[in-house]
Amino acid sequence: MVLASGSGSRVGASMNKVYLPVAGRRVVAWSLDAFGKVPGIGVLVLVIRPEDAELAAEVTAGLDVELVHGGQTRQASELNALRHLASRIEDGSVDAVLIHDAARPLVSPALIGEVLRVTREHGGAVPGLEAHDIVPASETATTGGFLEGAVRVQTPQGFLAKPLLEVYEQAEREGFLGTDTASCMEKFSPLPVRWVPGGEENFKITYPHDLTVAEQVLTGSW
DSSP, rough: OEEEOOOOOGGGSSSSSGGSTTTTEEHHHHHHHHHTOOOOOOOOEEEEGGHHHHHHHHHHTTSSEEEEESSSSSHHHHHHHHTTTTHHHHHHHHEEEEEEETTOTOOOOHHHHHHHHHHHHEEEEEEEEEESSSBBOOOTTTTTSSOOOOEEEOOOOOOEEEHHHHHHHHHHHHHHSSSSSHHHHHHHHOOOOOOEEOOTOOOOOSHHHHHHHHHHHHTTTO
């Protein structure tokens, strides 16, 4: 599941940032390509905004990608996609779901494959990097040294499909809005979630200079 239903206003573009060009392709195309190279991926879903339908059709032309309209929040978008897959989750043909930000175009097939492997083995997997530059702030806004054990969470985040769908339906019924997929699972499910080492290059395009960095990495000029 690749999420492309946000606006990405901080990048300063007049369009959804995931359709901006980078290294000769649109941002989201790089993520779709990476997932398409992983043998264990059976169904690829792109979650879009209705107003981006033409751009999404262009990006997915010739690819086996299913399009789903997103919701008002990230969590609602994920739930829409899970409901789209519900019958296949129920019959077991979809056993695990990986959820990825389209704005992370440099994700590698190797990382995707590892998240999928750990998800199937343990129930859940979240990639991340140890963060050595985060400091806790006190009520007086002073710092107390670097925060040990902090992790910068990345995507794709993977979970066994049936528990994930059940958790999202429960969160919807109870009006719970999590910060990400893992927070919903931690709230409603005892399913263990394992940390998987992420990649330095798997950063999220948020600001204009991130596009420049991504271009340099993808063209080998970094």
